[in-house]
Amino acid sequence: MTNYDFDFFVIGGGSGGVRAARIAATHGARVANAEEYRYGGTCVIRGCVPKKLLVYASRFADDFEDAKGFGWQLPRAEFHWSDLIAAKDKEIARLEAIYQRNLEGAGATVFAERAELVDAHTIRLTSSGRTVTADKILIATGGTPTVAGDAVGLEHVITSNEAFDLKDKPKQIVVYGGGYIAVEFAGIFHGLGAQTTLIYRGPKVLRGFDEDLRDGLMDALEARGLNVVTERTIKGITCSGGRRTVELDDGTKIEADQVMYATGRRPNTNGLGLEAAGVKTGKSGEIIVNDDQQTSVENIYAVGDVTDRVALTPVAIREGHAVADTLFGTSPWRVNYDQIPTAVFSTPELATVGLPEHEARNRYDSIDIYKSQFKPMRATLAGSDDKILIKLIVDAATDRVVGCHMMGPDAAEVIQMAAIALNMGATKADFDRTMALHPSAAEEFVTLRTKQ
Ligand code: NDP
Numbered sequence: 001m002t003n004y005d006f007d008f009f010v011i012g013g014g015s016g017g018v019r020a021a022r023i024a025a026t027h028g029a030r031v032a033n034a035e036e037y038r039y040g041g042t043c044v045i046r047g048c049v050p051k052k053l054l055v056y057a058s059r060f061a062d063d064f065e066d067a068k069g070f071g072w073q074l075p076r077a078e079f080h081w082s083d084l085i086a087a088k089d090k091e092i093a094r095l096e097a098i099y100q101r102n103l104e105g106a107g108a109t110v111f112a113e114r115a116e117l118v119d120a121h122t123i124r125l126t127s128s129g130r131t132v133t134a135d136k137i138l139i140a141t142g143g144t145p146t147v148a149g150d151a152v153g154l155e156h157v158i159t160s161n162e163a164f165d166l167k168d169k170p171k172q173i174v175v176y177g178g179g180y181i182a183v184e185f186a187g188i189f190h191g192l193g194a195q196t197t198l199i200y201r202g203p204k205v206l207r208g209f210d211e212d213l214r215d216g217l218m219d220a221l222e223a224r225g226l227n228v229v230t231e232r233t234i235k236g237i238t239c240s241g242g243r244r245t246v247e248l249d250d251g252t253k254i255e256a257d258q259v260m261y262a263t264g265r266r267p268n269t270n271g272l273g274l275e276a277a278g279v280k281t282g283k284s285g286e287i288i289v290n291d292d293q294q295t296s297v298e299n300i301y302a303v304g305d306v307t308d309r310v311a312l313t314p315v316a317i318r319e320g321h322a323v324a325d326t327l328f329g330t331s332p333w334r335v336n337y338d339q340i341p342t343a344v345f346s347t348p349e350l351a352t353v354g355l356p357e358h359e360a361r362n363r364y365d366s367i368d369i370y371k372s373q374f375k376p377m378r379a380t381l382a383g384s385d386d387k388i389l390i391k392l393i394v395d396a397a398t399d400r401v402v403g404c405h406m407m408g409p410d411a412a413e414v415i416q417m418a419a420i421a422l423n424m425g426a427t428k429a430d431f432d433r434t435m436a437l438h439p440s441a442a443e444e445f446v447t448l449r450t451k452q
Contacts, residue, residue, distance in 0.1 A: 009134035014041015016304035016316030017140030023324035034115035058191025066382035117273030343412035351415035
């Protein structure tokens with residue numbers, strides 16, 4: 001027992017912070033958690049969860065269209081944005097309450113206010129003005145969207161934060177960026193019937209992903225009628241009577257009701273008192289941590305997006321869990337960052353685990369590539385142009401599968417399972433030996449025979 005008010009004070013009630021607080025409390029630590037906004041953090045409140053609900057909504061248009069090919073005669077479907085947002089808000093409020101309840105249920109003290117560091121063991125709660133002390137502190141304050149670039153008129157743009165709560169569905173929208181959030185939201189608005197233009201500064205979206213997936217997605221977006229403008233930047237945005245005019249660097253002008261910037265996120269470290277406590281940060285304000293999530297100050301730890309390493313919810317959760325077990329449990333452990341599966345919920349969906357081809361070529365002397373592009377069975381009667389793309393990358397020396405990629409319906413579900421195989425060190429021979437499940441799209445992964 002220490003002389004501090006708490007054994008463990010967690011700043012941030014998102015995925016990483018809540019997991020760490022709950023696990024530490026179950027180990028018997030006296031835990032507190034402070035959250036200045038809403039419990040659940042980015043993922044639950046204005047990230048993964050509401051995004052996926054909107055993605056579901058956006059894909060019904062395809063379902064109604066495809067249904068005709070299967071004998072269904074449907075009246076014209078109408079979409080009501082306000083109904084969707086109200087239903088989404090209700091679900092998010094339910095999840096938020098569960099997050100808070102679980103924390104309290106585990107025995108943690110919850111402060112629904114902002115917390116800042118005064119020194120390495122002292123925290124000031126800014127609304128109440130109260131000061132508390134803690135032996136160990138965890139910073140899990142996440143990140144926030146950045147509005148990057150030097151365009152004039154940036155006050156007229158929204159980010160993903162606002163996109164979830166727009167009063168009306170835009171009739172025309174410009175989405176700027178080529179990363180996860182840009183392609184996901186462009187797909188959402190396009191699917192919901194907004195005239196959508198995606199503007200990206202590079203030649204094709206999703207830099208860093210396997211080139212075949214990037215090419216496949218670019219083709220698919222074009223085939224679906226989404227206007228993708230590449231190798232252009234935004235020079236300025238003007239707004240008149242609620243209508244925005246976006247001017248690109250080549251002088252092109254595009255009219256829209258909304259302009260959404262999805263140009264990356266930065267760690268939430270402003271005004272946290274890191275300097276006062278002696279916590280070192282990097283050039284984007286990210287907290288620098290070692291393999292145990294420990295900062296430059298021995299008793300202060302950080303997990304999740306605030307460290308700007310792998311900005312994915314499951315990673316933050318693992319990191320929080322590892323810190324709590326290591327500090328307060330009996331078996332210390334570290335997060336394994338190999339083979340993290342990830343999905344982009346664009347339409348069509350992309351998912352991947354392991355290395356893209358360009359990275360595999362750098363890492364291994366010789367690799368074998370197996371890939372296939374085919375029409376999903378549903379598209380035959382639906383008459384759509386949809387394609388599925390699958391790809392395996394194999395280290396020729398060991399036969400180990402080092403990359404597994406998919407574009408197409410339910411790619412995230414398929415790749416989550418493939419990630420188990422890759423984590424176990426599956427070889428191409430293991431894939432080949434696995435019986436196909438017919439008829440499915442995923443069976444193609446075990447029937448690939450021809451090297452490219
Ligand atoms: P990303 O880093 O994925 O993408 C940012 C995009 O903005 C890139 O295309 C980048 O271009 C572009 N960009 C950056 N700076 C500028 C600039 N000055 N001018 C023009 N364009 C610019 O960030 P996101 O905001 O999309 O997402 C943040 C992170 O959140 C992701 O990396 C991911 O880790 C996580 N996330 C995960 C999701 C999931 O798991 N499904 C969903 C959403 C987010 P360039 O590529 O040329 O640098």
